[in-house]
Amino acid sequence: MKTLIFLCNEDTEIDIRKNIEDAKKQIAAEKFYNTTWSSGNNTKIKVGDRAYLKRTGSKPHGFFAAGKVLAAPDSCQLRKQDEYNHLSEAYFNRFYGNSFMVTLHIDSVVDFDQPLEQEKLKYMPQFKGANFKFQQGGCEFDERFCESLDSAWEVHSMPLSRRGSGKRLVDIFCEKGKNHKDEMNYQDAIKAYNQALDIQPGYSKAINALNLCESLLKKQIAKKISETEEIKPDNTSEESESSNTLEPSNEVEIIENISIVSIPEKKENEEEADLLGAGFGNYQKNKEVEKAAIDFVMKQYNGWNIQSVERDNVGYDLICTKDSIVKNVEVKGVSGKEPAFIITANEVEQANKNPNFVLWVVTSALNSPKGHCWTGCEMLSQFELKPIQYMARQRPIFKVE
Template sequence: MATFIFLCNEDTEIDIRDQIEDAKEQIASGEFYDTPWSCGNSTKIKIGDRAYLKRTGNRPHGFFAAGKVVAAPEGYQLRKQGEYKHLSEAYLNSFYGNSFMVLLHIDSVVNFDQPLEQEKLRYMPQFRGANFTFMQGGCEFIARFCEDLDSAWEEHSMILSRKGYGKRLVDTFCDRGQAHKDKMNYQAAIEAYNQALLIQPRYSKAVNALKTCESLLKKQITKKISETEEIKSDKNSNELESSNISDSSNKIERIKDITIAKQQEEASFLGVSFGNYQKNKEVEKAAVDFVRKQYNGWNIESVERDKVGYDLICTNKSLVENVEIKGVSGNEPAFIITANEVNQANKNPNFVLWVVTSALNSPKGHRWSGSEMLSQFELKPIQYMARLRPKTQS
């Protein structure tokens, strides 16, 4: 992933301050601020690249917004035109004068008059030798200085956001996570902190809060399971006392058979097919293709054949997700899951479950962490493994 600098002169972008206010409002609502931006004659920009907007023209010069490059809508991609097929999906089929344009996902912004000033950066030892003068937009920043620029921007944007002079999407999700945590809604808190880490994978505040919430959720689940088992135990004791012991064995076997048949019928109705192998493969492939698109810009490794309890290993810098994918042809997220996959949900903190409903028609993705899956789904056996008991010596 490279870092590219995009320029902004208020003499030509006269609405830039209004755009920044719109961006603040959008980010505060929990969404990226999408905007097309000119990039000169640069042709190397790709989806997932880091993007910084830099103020030029009237001083102070410096960086006032950051985000990443994303794909333009398919019908608006310049690469669809034959002479531009070498360009990435980020390029729009419109021009700013003679300049190319790409689509940016802005996740943090500060006031236009309070940028991270380039003159201050020049005198920092970590930026010795860095060039902050760009003749046109779309220039690539020298790779060895990118991490330091990210750190300087994080500190600058955080300070200004706390003073009300900026907004960061990572803070929006962390604030949501804290609100859910205060209400002991740990599942929602975990989801919010995961969203924060998708934006800033090494953000320590989100990392530490996520670990705390996962621990609290585990204790919460353990307590619920214990309470449920106590209720079941009391109920079973009462039923056994009033039952006819001589008939109980036969009744239990009949109940097992009926339950299995009913669950298979129910699963088939919901779109979990037991008998149509070809359709199962089509649903599975459609679901995998859908989920892969959700990890655009990530490194994706398929481990489906290894039978490790999940299908994909998705990495983005230090963030790792072990992704299990379930495709369903119906509208309800009901599916078959193996003991190995359940074990991963129990023990693997990186485990993530994606369920894609209506996979062949109008696919819709649903995402759960392992702890969320265990707490929100009811797991029912649909078959048994039978083995002869060892013979006892007489």
């Protein structure tokens, strides 16, 4: 799958601001916004290619919409003509001047005056050497920088969407899933989260919520079956009633990724600490978990240049570089299966301001490690942060002479 850049100059696309407002309304209604767009003389565009719309002409220059290439309606495909039967289903059977046209399936958009500015991207280390000058629409973006562009778009579009200056269809479906989950309509929630994953297959917020809803649905079904099969005698004694009383659950349920709904009763061993994650066990075990997690993550960056800055208190543990890509990696090791952990104010600050920040959480680090990865923006949106301690200083005592 390629990433293609399509150009938009307001001098010629005079309705673009209205089109953006229409796109926001369409996305808010849980629908893609479909539009045809000029693709220059590029004849290699395929259905499913990643697509970005870029503002040109008047400044600020930058990206204001994203989606993918859609197949043109069957009756409107240019390939139906013998002269163009070598083209994919993406090409529309009319032209924009001398340029081909394709259909775009837009799933996220921001206001035209608030694009992801290319001038800012140029100075980010992960875009060193990237070319942001495109002579015509439909140009292919250098594959070395596509992942970084997707991450930068995520960081840029998410807060704008929350403020009403944009819309993201993946957020609409996740919010719909959350509402269904809160109402215990787990089947509808699963459907909504799957719709989110159809748009963004690796979106960890949707993946984690989907897994939770599937688990809750199984419990819900099992409970209904149990209630149906259970036969209660009319003359139930106090003793039998007492034996049927539900005991408090010893499970730790996770909402989104980290919000703890119920906590297990205190045990003499460290099972509770294992469930909760990094930083809750004894010192020696925490060090072992931390080392195992670091080793696991370093293997994921095989072939990268890796520098450890664990002792430097910079808000992350590793600097991983490959070609022009830079990742500032914070690693959290968890001995249990749930991604709950302690995070410092310095690390949260990095997640807020550093576009290169990446959080890795390694669960079951000491036996069967499993890695989970989030960008800083994803971490802030998907995790609930709760204070677990405060700094206390005695107030000064002023003496009256």
